[in-house]
Amino acid sequence: MAVNKDNYCVIMGGGIGSRFWPFSRKTLPKQFLDFFGTGRSLLQQTFDRFKKIVPMENILVVTNDIYAELTRKQLPELTPEQILLEPTRRNTAPCVAWAAYHIRALNPQANIVVAPSDHLILKEEEFLHAIHQGLEFVSQNDILLTLGIKPNRPETGYGYIQIAENINDNFYKVKTFTEKPELELAKVFVESGEFYWNAGLFMWNVNTIIRAGELLLPELAAKLEPGVGVYGTPAEKQFIDENFPACPNVSIDFGIMEKADNVYVSLGDFGWSDLGTWSSLYELSPKDRAGNVTLKCRSMLYNCKDNIVVLPDNKLAVIDGLEGYLIAESDDVLLICKKDEEHAIRKYVNDAQIKMGDEYI
Numbered sequence: 001m002a003v004n005k006d007n008y009c010v011i012m013g014g015g016i017g018s019r020f021w022p023f024s025r026k027t028l029p030k031q032f033l034d035f036f037g038t039g040r041s042l043l044q045q046t047f048d049r050f051k052k053i054v055p056m057e058n059i060l061v062v063t064n065d066i067y068a069e070l071t072r073k074q075l076p077e078l079t080p081e082q083i084l085l086e087p088t089r090r091n092t093a094p095c096v097a098w099a100a101y102h103i104r105a106l107n108p109q110a111n112i113v114v115a116p117s118d119h120l121i122l123k124e125e126e127f128l129h130a131i132h133q134g135l136e137f138v139s140q141n142d143i144l145l146t147l148g149i150k151p152n153r154p155e156t157g158y159g160y161i162q163i164a165e166n167i168n169d170n171f172y173k174v175k176t177f178t179e180k181p182e183l184e185l186a187k188v189f190v191e192s193g194e195f196y197w198n199a200g201l202f203m204w205n206v207n208t209i210i211r212a213g214e215l216l217l218p219e220l221a222a223k224l225e226p227g228v229g230v231y232g233t234p235a236e237k238q239f240i241d242e243n244f245p246a247c248p249n250v251s252i253d254f255g256i257m258e259k260a261d262n263v264y265v266s267l268g269d270f271g272w273s274d275l276g277t278w279s280s281l282y283e284l285s286p287k288d289r290a291g292n293v294t295l296k297c298r299s300m301l302y303n304c305k306d307n308i309v310v311l312p313d314n315k316l317a318v319i320d321g322l323e324g325y326l327i328a329e330s331d332d333v334l335l336i337c338k339k340d341e342e343h344a345i346r347k348y349v350n351d352a353q354i355k356m357g358d359e360y361i
Helices: 042-050 065-074 092-106 124-140 183-192 206-216 218-227 234-246 252-257 278-284 344-360
Strands: 007-012 059-064 083-086 111-116 119-121 144-149 160-168 171-178 195-205 263-268 272-274 293-295 298-302 308-310 316-320 325-330 333-338
Touching: 007 042, 007 092, 042 059, 042 065, 042 111, 042 119, 042 124, 059 065, 059 092, 065 083, 083 092, 092 111, 092 206, 092 218, 092 234, 092 252, 111 124, 111 206, 119 195, 124 144, 124 195, 124 263, 144 160, 144 171, 144 206, 144 252, 160 183, 160 263, 183 195, 195 206, 195 252, 195 263, 195 272, 206 218, 206 252, 218 234, 272 278, 278 293, 278 308, 293 298, 333 344
Parallel strands: 007 059, 007 111, 059 083, 144 263, 293 308, 298 316, 308 325
Antiparallel strands: 111 195, 119 272, 144 195, 160 171, 160 195, 171 263, 325 333
């Protein structure tokens, strides 16, 4: 697969991953963790994947400035100019806009793939082929392209894309986006055959996304466009530090993709998972005969069914009589709760912060 010097990759790596608490902490969020014992974190695996089809010098990571040292340590191949450090969190639209203006200053013909740093891809060859085709498609067409995954279950934790007419090959016009639906609606979506999971992965030419941003998010464009050049100059760093915090806190999905009229989707099945929740990790992990998952530690389970146990290396968990539970320990926090009620984890995190401060966050 030929590597095109006009192709760029932007890896979004600034999230906290609070739904994976206590494993994912503010000081060491999930993208920097090695969940499966491969020796590479999720961020490193994402980098390894894209450097096969994008020149290494064209890969950028956008992250929060508190993760600067972590990012440099995990990806020593990157120069300081390839790590864009946000002075504060402002969702994905400002992240994407900053990267786009930055890349345009480097290469006004650039085609860009924007990817989260915490996704798992099991069928990597098929995935990279789809990205290669997508970048070729956006280089020749004034479109915003997203990736749709064929659903294999009525998942309520993902957004959905409804497809309209087929344009050519595997590219379809997008009819609607739907945020995380209730279970009954998710079942209807899966049965209809018209809806695909929204992978949160995007491709476009740099000029296409900048035009879309200026049309649909003019207040964001006005904040960033005047002072973004080649990152790394003191003048630009000062500009970002002063202006980025005033950017609107809006996602690229809501701010642009759901409003633009030139949005298309490329469909695929890549063994993809958004490792966003303990449930998604449970689904992907090997299980014993009773459906229990044990990661990192060792376990002795009696009368137990459908649990996920994640403790520090070399610890032994002895558990009797639990069904459908999450048992997770990291550093100074032990969490035991129903596995399917993980929406409550954010409540636990907020309560712990209110009652104990940031010590356990």
